[in-house]
Amino acid sequence: MSLEIDQVKEKVKAFVIERFLKNAENKELTYSTPLISGGLIDSILTMQLVVFLEQTFNFEFQAHEVDKDNLDTIDIIAAFVVKKLNG
Amino acid sequence: MDKVEMLYELLENSAGLFPENTAVCYLDNSISYRQLNSSSNQIKETLQSIEVKEGTRVAICAPKSIEFVSSIFGILKSGAAYVPVDYSSPVERNQFIIQNCEVVAIIITKELYEHFKNEFTFVSDLGNDLVIAKNNNSSLKKSPEDLAYVLYTSGSTGVPKGVMCSNSAALEFINWSSVTFNPTNKDHFSSHAPFHFDLSIFDLYVSIKHGAKLVLIKEEVGKQPLLLAQLIAEQKISIWYSTPSILNMLSEYGKMEKYDFGNLRLILFAGELFPIIKFNALRKKTPSAVYYNLYGPTETNVCTYYRLPENQETAIPIGKVCEHYQSLIVKEELLISGTGVMLGYWSLPQKESFWNDNSGKQWYKTGDIVDVEVNGNYVFKGRRDRMVKRNGYRIELDEIETALDKHADISKSAVIGYADKDQQMTISAFVLIKKEDEKSVIKMKEYCMNNLPSYMIPNDFIFVEDLPYTSSHKVDYQKLKQLV
Numbered sequence: 383m384s385l386e387i388d389q390v391k392e393k394v395k396a397f398v399i400e401r402f403l404k405n406a407e408n409k410e411l412t413y414s415t416p417l418i419s420g421g422l423i424d425s426i427l428t429m430q431l432v433v434f435l436e437q438t439f440n441f442e443f444q445a446h447e448v449d450k451d452n453l454d455t456i457d458i459i460a461a462f463v464v465k466k467l468n469g
Numbered sequence: 470m471d472k473v474e475m476l477y478e479l480l481e482n483s484a485g486l487f488p489e490n491t492a493v494c495y496l497d498n499s500i501s502y503r504q505l506n507s508s509s510n511q512i513k514e515t516l517q518s519i520e521v522k523e524g525t526r527v528a529i530c531a532p533k534s535i536e537f538v539s540s541i542f543g544i545l546k547s548g549a550a551y552v553p554v555d556y557s558s559p560v561e562r563n564q565f566i567i568q569n570c571e572v573v574a575i576i577i578t579k580e581l582y583e584h585f586k587n588e589f590t591f592v593s594d595l596g597n598d599l600v601i602a603k604n605n606n607s608s609l610k611k612s613p614e615d616l617a618y619v620l621y622t623s624g625s626t627g628v629p630k631g632v633m634c635s636n637s638a639a640l641e642f643i644n645w646s647s648v649t650f651n652p653t654n655k656d657h658f659s660s661h662a663p664f665h666f667d668l669s670i671f672d673l674y675v676s677i678k679h680g681a682k683l684v685l686i687k688e689e690v691g692k693q694p695l696l697l698a699q700l701i702a703e704q705k706i707s708i709w710y711s712t713p714s715i716l717n718m719l720s721e722y723g724k725m726e727k728y729d730f731g732n733l734r735l736i737l738f739a740g741e742l743f744p745i746i747k748f749n750a751l752r753k754k755t756p757s758a759v760y761y762n763l764y765g766p767t768e769t770n771v772c773t774y775y776r777l778p779e780n781q782e783t784a785i786p787i788g789k790v791c792e793h794y795q796s797l798i799v800k801e802e803l804l805i806s807g808t809g810v811m812l813g814y815w816s817l818p819q820k821e822s823f824w825n826d827n828s829g830k831q832w833y834k835t836g837d838i839v840d841v842e843v844n845g846n847y848v849f850k851g852r853r854d855r856m857v858k859r860n861g862y863r864i865e866l867d868e869i870e871t872a873l874d875k876h877a878d879i880s881k882s883a884v885i886g887y888a889d890k891d892q893q894m895t896i897s898a899f900v901l902i903k904k905e906d907e908k909s910v911i912k913m914k915e916y917c918m919n920n921l922p923s924y925m926i927p928n929d930f931i932f933v934e935d936l937p938y939t940s941s942h943k944v945d946y947q948k949l950k951q952l953v
Contacts, residue, residue, distance in 0.1 A: 405929055406910035415911060421918030421926045425692035429722040445695035
């Protein structure tokens, strides 16, 4: 399955805004906004993001992969998702 | 065995009875009872050489580690009390606590020591990135008698307040736990809660008292359900204690079906309500465990408890008063009396927290509104004041407002807490902002990240032009609640 990295970014951004940032302006969130280290999502919201990614892009996180290093910004998330899907 | 009067004697006794048993393990490292006793003796000697003694306090500000546990016992053996400080909280908050508590010394990571260099002089290296440093100020207040530790919690005046607990009060609770839960030296205890959180008192001292193994859980793993499920199974944890939030996160996201939790015989939870639907979902995944709901503010530690029957369908009660306490309800509020109650708040007036009855007996006023079921169990109904619980942490909403009001562009803030449709505590901040371009939820959260502990960051920010007021000119929080 080939997936454009920009499509991943758009889908993740839409999810983050809808689920975690209901009173924020759409333009506030950029692809490089820190989600975890910026205090936008806590550990439970991080897991909701993980479940969303697993279901939307059809892959499974290994336990050690659920980490800020793979999830802190939309840019990082998209790169990780594409890497996982391309094996 | 002589009667134990000091917490450190629990370690000395177990070091005599089970010298080669593993006392504490963390990641790939472990330490036996003999080694833990001797390393804490070394720390005691270093501390005593810099005037740490009875009547003084020593702060510890570091992530969990075996050295942290040795330090706690080293401090207790020197006769002083320990003050655990959340290393992950903003530096200014920790500086406040360390200054407020007038500690004679600190045990702190090298990195964080940089912020305390002006007030504390380096004494020695403790290994594992920790240093001991001594306060340059030598005129420090004396602790009340028998003080063992001071736990700082959120304060309604906008700054944290220190709850002072004695050795004898902690031992009352530990001995009650021994009788109630029958731990043995074959048990593996979890240490999930950070040491500045009162749940850690059970983990640390009940496991050490019984010669059991204490499994320290790294903070990052403790918040990550996939790794946590793996750790509980691999470390063969038999006695687990945490907040319901963590258990619920495990149950919902931990993929528990992948592991065998057959060793888990006892699951204790405290700190907040466990919604019954979520509790029953967890129970299906660990059916062999016995479950207890433990209740009590830091000021009393656990003061009521409830063993879950095989079928619990209604809201989980907080149960009946522990055997070492007495309880009373006055105007719907739960009052507690007994030798387990705190000595008081560090350097703050005590009057408001206590009530003396006609016989002169002192009662601690929990501030919690409770109901009594026909079978005598208490049920938690709410709070008298503006304190809320989120993920088991108590939060005075005034502390969030105080932090927001310090923001240069915020002219006024009002913060409310309420249970959302999933019964999760949600905190919303209403903010009056001076500059249009500062109206950013992301900027607000970032500001909070730098100025509040992460568990206090509001879920939502709502930018308003004005706040509603009551006829007595106070912010009308009830009206704000209707807006969300």
